[in-house]
Amino acid sequence: MATTGDRSRPGTVCALDSLDFALDRGSPVPLYHQFAQQLEAAIERGLLIPGNLLGNEIDLSTRLGLSRPTVRQAIQSLVDKGLLVRRRGVGTQVVHSRVKRPLELSSLYDDLETAGQAPTTRVLRNERVPATAEVAAALGLAEGAEVTALERLRFTHGRPVAYLCNHLPAGLLEPATARLESTGLYRVMRSAGITLHSARQTIGARTATTEEALLLDEHPGAALLTMHRTAYDDTGRAVEYAHHVYRASRYTFDFELLVRS
Structure with missing residues (x-):
């Protein structure tokens, strides 16, 4: 009724x-x-x-x-x-809705938009920098090689939910800041003809630093979910290394487990 x-x-x-x-x-x-x-x-x-x-x-x-x-x-x-x-x-x-995201190679922006979460983005950094040892190893480059560093804050309904750090091989893509603030990185990559094929991803948890707490509207020491991912295109080339942190109070990963007989 x-x-x-x-x-x-x-x-x-x-x-x-x-x-x-x-x-x-x-x-x-x-x-x-x-x-x-x-x-x-x-x-x-x-x-x-x-x-x-x-x-x-x-x-x-x-x-x-x-x-x-x-x-x-x-x-x-x-x-x-x-x-x-x-x-x-x-x-x-x-208060807010919890972001539920499938455990698969997908764009956070796309997932939020599909779920009606009204995503917006603030770009904090978009520049070329020398690759650290960690970034170089993930992208298969020499340490110190030039990479594009992106730092963004992702919001839903005007409230921060994730702090996104991405590194791309130099010359792969030159994303405009305005474009990154209006859509997701994976959409920009697809529109540039880059076909994402697979990724290796690690999910963890830790507490927020003072800087992260300020960015994410949390208190220092609040629980955060972490994600490190290296994404590959259809030729097997590493095209993205990501380090993201999410507010644990507003974010979950959903995935299906299958029993092996």
């Missing part, structure tokens, strides 16, 4: 007024879980964005035709996930 909020209630601004929730009262799935799942999906798709107010439990119960304990349990499950927050005198408010 489809239920909607009481859109005629005066004096109240509620982000749920523009949404419909299909709650099946005959389903074995508890109503609180149905509501929580659909509310989370609305946040993930960007239909509800950070700062949106959902109202208090009494208002939500009236709007949705659910009992107050049912609404409280649904809200608490999303508060526990960090998607909602309860504010005294204000009600329930959307």
Whole structure:
């Protein structure tokens, strides 16, 4: 049965007024879980964005035709996930959505855009520099060889989610800063005729430095996810070495595990 909020209630601004929730009262799935799942999906798709107010439990119960304990349990499950927050005198408010990304060779920008996360980018660095030993080894170059160094901050709904450092062999690509701020690096590479084929990737975790915390709107020592990746084109040439850090509070990797018989 489809239920909607009481859109005629005066004096109240509620982000749920523009949404419909299909709650099946005959389903074995508890109503609180149905509501929580659909509310989370609305946040993930960007239909509800950070700062949106959902109202208090009494208002939500009236709007949705659910009992107050049912609404409280649904809200608490999303508060526990960090998607909602309860504010005294204000009600329930959307905090942010967690970025879920498949564990495959894909562009963060493309994944965020597909998920309705409204990605934007700020380029912090775009210049040629001598390759360090680490970068040279990853790209198969001599230490000190010239490479293009890119540093970017990636945002979703105006909030930072990742700090991206990439190195490309010099002469492979000359990406304009304006272009990098309007789209993803892999799109730029594809438009230049570079066909990405495979990558070697390592995922880890550590705490944020003072500089990283400032960039990512976290506190020093906050948990970060890390990713090191070397990407190869269809000729087997290394075309990118990446070192990315992500806010663990807003980012997860999704992947499928298969059982070998």
